[in-house]
Amino acid sequence: MTGTAFTPEWIDGKIVNFSAAERRASSLSGRRSVKKEWQAAWLLKAITCMDLTTLAGDDTPGRVRRLCAKARRPVRGDILEALGVEGITTGAVCVYPTMVSHAVKALEGSNIPVASVATGFPAGLTPLPTRLAEIRYAVEQGAREIDIVITREHVLTGNWQALYDEICAMREACGEAHLKAILATGDLQTLTNVYKASMIAMQAGSDFIKTSTGKESVNATLPVSLTMLRALRDFKDLSGQIVGFKPAGGISTAKNAIAWQVLIKEELGSRWLHNDLFRIGASSLLGDIERQLEHHITGRYSASNRHAMA
Numbered sequence: 001m002t003g004t005a006f007t008p009e010w011i012d013g014k015i016v017n018f019s020a021a022e023r024r025a026s027s028l029s030g031r032r033s034v035k036k037e038w039q040a041a042w043l044l045k046a047i048t049c050m051d052l053t054t055l056a057g058d059d060t061p062g063r064v065r066r067l068c069a070k071a072r073r074p075v076r077g078d079i080l081e082a083l084g085v086e087g088i089t090t091g092a093v094c095v096y097p098t099m100v101s102h103a104v105k106a107l108e109g110s111n112i113p114v115a116s117v118a119t120g121f122p123a124g125l126t127p128l129p130t131r132l133a134e135i136r137y138a139v140e141q142g143a144r145e146i147d148i149v150i151t152r153e154h155v156l157t158g159n160w161q162a163l164y165d166e167i168c169a170m171r172e173a174c175g176e177a178h179l180k181a182i183l184a185t186g187d188l189q190t191l192t193n194v195y196k197a198s199m200i201a202m203q204a205g206s207d208f209i210k211t212s213t214g215k216e217s218v219n220a221t222l223p224v225s226l227t228m229l230r231a232l233r234d235f236k237d238l239s240g241q242i243v244g245f246k247p248a249g250g251i252s253t254a255k256n257a258i259a260w261q262v263l264i265k266e267e268l269g270s271r272w273l274h275n276d277l278f279r280i281g282a283s284s285l286l287g288d289i290e291r292q293l294e295h296h297i298t299g300r301y302s303a304s305n306r307h308a309m310a
């Protein structure tokens with residue numbers, strides 16, 4: 001995305017009311033808002049929007065190949081057949097820069113993009129030239145999406161110009177690759193900071209704003225996500241540009257996956273519920289989704305058997 005000029009007036013004087021965001025977020029419940037028979041469809045959609053992730057110090061090419069095999073066939077064939085679905089894949093896989101080439105090779109012939117974290121993930125405390133070189137390396141290896149981390153200090157000291165300049169440089173280093181700006185919201189102290197950092201990241205040309213690295217002590221939460229979604233809405237109203245959203249970090253249950261989709265549908269509308277504008281970053285969500293889909297079809301069969309025997 002091209003972004004806009006640095007426009008601090010869009011964040012001046014902005015205060016986000018934490019209790020209001022918390023109240024609104026706590027009134028959301030996937031179970032309440034999504035009818036049982038639609039849950040399977042929501043879970044399948046969550047898979048198509050998932051950045052299937054491994055970001056561990058002991059990652060190996062073998063683990064990355066297994067991850068990519070799962071990205072190509074995220075759900076058992078018998079479950080998909082029972083649901084009448086075919087050809088479903090995850091939205092992307094997400095790995096460290098040195099694992100990109102292995103992922104690209106393992107995904108050859110599919111349309112699944114490889115996303116790479118970069119810029120000194122997760123803390124981002126290496127010199128800027130090193131962080132930019134890391135982006136270029138990941139792109140050269142074949143990454144089509146780059147998940148950058150921001151310098152939290154710029155947010156905590158209110159140095160919005162420095163944050164804007166840094167992300168613009170990263171945007172340029174990405175070239176054609178999409179840039180996802182990880183705000184590490186668990187480090188930003190206030191929802192007002194989350195809102196302002198979101199706005200500046202979008203002004204600097206981020207294609208997505210992402211909640212967390214998965215390594216902070218607090219990762220994706222609904223109040224933080226609500227704040228970021230409101231920033232996405234405001235940015236669209238002010239600039240006419242549409243930016244994507246990626247909650248990530250600690251999202252590991254099917255119920256959670258539905259809650260995030262409900263939040264997005266209610267706040268932004270269905271246009272955002274597609275993998276060009278919505279991703280869930282997760283290393284341990286797919287197993288629960290597969291289990292819930294299996295329960296769904298088993299429950300359906302036992303209900304129809306009970307009916308046939310009645």
Ligand SMILES: O=C[C@H](O)COP(=O)(O)O
Nearest residue numbers: 213214249250281282283
């Ligand atoms: O970007 C993705 C996150 O690092 C994944 O976090 P997670 O391992 O808590 O699912």
